[in-house]
Amino acid sequence: MTTTYDAAPAAREGVSGGALTPAEVERIRADFPLLRRTVREQRPLVYLDSGATSQKPTVVLDAERRFYEQHNAAVHRGAHQLAEEATDEFEHARERVARFVGAGVGEVVFTKNATEAINLVAYAFSNAGFDGALEGADPEVAARLRIGPGDEIVVTEMEHHANLVPWQELARRTGATLRWIAITDDGELDLSDLEEIVNERTKVLAFAHVSNVLGTINPVRTLVARAKAVGALTVLDACQSVPHLPVDVRDLDVDFLAFSGHKMFGPLGIGVLWGRPELLAAMPPFITGGSMIETVRMEGTTYAAPPQRFEAGTPVVAQAVALAVACDYLDAIGMERVRAHDAELLRVLLAGLAERPWVRVLGPLEAEQRSGAVAFEVDGVHPHDVGQVLDDAGVAVRTGHHCAWPLHRRMRVTSSSRASVAAYNTPEEIQVFLQALDRVPEVFGTAKGA
Numbered sequence: 125m126t127t128t129y130d131a132a133p134a135a136r137e138g139v140s141g142g143a144l145t146p147a148e149v150e151r152i153r154a155d156f157p158l159l160r161r162t163v164r165e166q167r168p169l170v171y172l173d174s175g176a177t178s179q180k181p182t183v184v185l186d187a188e189r190r191f192y193e194q195h196n197a198a199v200h201r202g203a204h205q206l207a208e209e210a211t212d213e214f215e216h217a218r219e220r221v222a223r224f225v226g227a228g229v230g231e232v233v234f235t236k237n238a239t240e241a242i243n244l245v246a247y248a249f250s251n252a253g254f255d256g257a258l259e260g261a262d263p264e265v266a267a268r269l270r271i272g273p274g275d276e277i278v279v280t281e282m283e284h285h286a287n288l289v290p291w292q293e294l295a296r297r298t299g300a301t302l303r304w305i306a307i308t309d310d311g312e313l314d315l316s317d318l319e320e321i322v323n324e325r326t327k328v329l330a331f332a333h334v335s336n337v338l339g340t341i342n343p344v345r346t347l348v349a350r351a352k353a354v355g356a357l358t359v360l361d362a363c364q365s366v367p368h369l370p371v372d373v374r375d376l377d378v379d380f381l382a383f384s385g386h387k388m389f390g391p392l393g394i395g396v397l398w399g400r401p402e403l404l405a406a407m408p409p410f411i412t413g414g415s416m417i418e419t420v421r422m423e424g425t426t427y428a429a430p431p432q433r434f435e436a437g438t439p440v441v442a443q444a445v446a447l448a449v450a451c452d453y454l455d456a457i458g459m460e461r462v463r464a465h466d467a468e469l470l471r472v473l474l475a476g477l478a479e480r481p482w483v484r485v486l487g488p489l490e491a492e493q494r495s496g497a498v499a500f501e502v503d504g505v506h507p508h509d510v511g512q513v514l515d516d517a518g519v520a521v522r523t524g525h526h527c528a529w530p531l532h533r534r535m536r537v538t539s540s541s542r543a544s545v546a547a548y549n550t551p552e553e554i555q556v557f558l559q560a561l562d563r564v565p566e567v568f569g570t571a572k573g574a
């Protein structure tokens with residue numbers, strides 16, 4: 125027996141076409157219990173930190189609870205009815221999440237988060253270097269997975285540490301060289317020397333679809349075309365795009381795609397790796413142990429086919445079930461409409477910040493070139509102090525380097541404040557944020573317009 129999930133309440137009432145109306149956003153907000161709470165002396169919460177983690181609608185919370193109350197058992201084993209039901213729920217969730225990004229069902233691996241998904245790929249490359257690791261693999265695919273001295277791995281200067289450090293480590297372990305595509309002053313990728321940086325020695329090109337700091341939407345097609353021209357594999361960090369834009373793996377034509385459930389109305393504790401089936405089939409495992417084996421003898425072990433080969437141990441079942449419901453929820457609103465609403469909020473936000481000459485926005489100034497997040501600095505005030513003044517007004521933003529230290533260095537700042545939006549945010553909340561921001565120069569005695 126598999127649970128059939130209720131679509132988003134807002135969608136049942138006929139959300140369709142174009143940007144979301146105020147009434148539709150109100151209905152969506154009503155689905156998120158946490159948005160009803162107050163903070164700091166009974167102020168209404170203005171949650172502008174969805175780039176770090178989004179809030180969760182009741183249907184997602186209920187799905188996780190229902191799994192534990194009705195079906196909880198270890199999957200893929202157990203000779204009893206509950207084990208069968210739990211397995212059905214888990215595999216049904218895999219099919220649903222795969223469909224959300226246009227993927228086939230056996231091509232999706234569940235991980236703990238996007239960081240683990242990216243590490244899984246980086247370690248597969250690393251482990252491919254061991255004797256016998258690619259036994260039985262298609263020789264052409266095996267050659268693409270083997271990395272060593274003389275090979276190059278390319279990232280960009282705007283990566284979240286999750287899509288930088290694993291590649292630094294891979295380079296260190298294999299003797300390959302790490303290179304990167306620089307950022308322009310405007311916060312876009314500098315593609316002027318793309319042909320030199322991504323060249324015949326490049327084995328992997330790993331980059332973010334959308335920057336978690338600059339909000340920049342990167343030119344996936346251009347980068348993938350160049351990688352293909354030189355035979356390099358592409359790894360797309362889609363953490364900040366899957367929650368905000370329609371994403372289809374076939375359309376993007378990348379080789380791997382990673383994202384986290386908790387940024388897209390799903391639960392904490394689950395990430396997703398999609399990979400081309402022929403690559404997953406050849407890849408050695410990352411973590412080994414139970415559930416990922418075919419046969420085990422004292423002398424050695426053979427591994428299960430993907431996706432089980434990459435899901436060692438007891439998997440994230442309840443989280444997968446709830447993530448599937450988050451996919452239902454987003455699809456019921458419509459990702460085109462999520463994108464349109466996001467762009468409208470960013471237009472209001474960017475226009476408001478542009479009216480304040482003591483604020484500098486990092487990254488592109490046009491909402492159409494961005495998604496989700498806007499990082500900024502306030503003249504003469506540390507981002508942590510900015511965050512504190514906003515927090516006093518009930519406005520939650522993130523401050524710091526947002527796990528993108530090299531990016532901040534390149535933009536000549538040590539840290540920044542970041543406001544990030546989701547389908548439940550309103551233009552009125554952006555105004556509350558802007559009014560609270562006006563308190564910053566007052567509190568710290570820095571001149572407005574300085």
Ligand SMILES: Cc1ncc(COP(=O)(O)O)c(C=O)c1O
Nearest residue numbers: 237238239284286336361363384
């Ligand atoms: C662009 C990007 N990549 C990777 C990650 C890492 O995600 P997680 O911490 O869920 O693994 C994040 C999280 O902020 C992100 O924004």
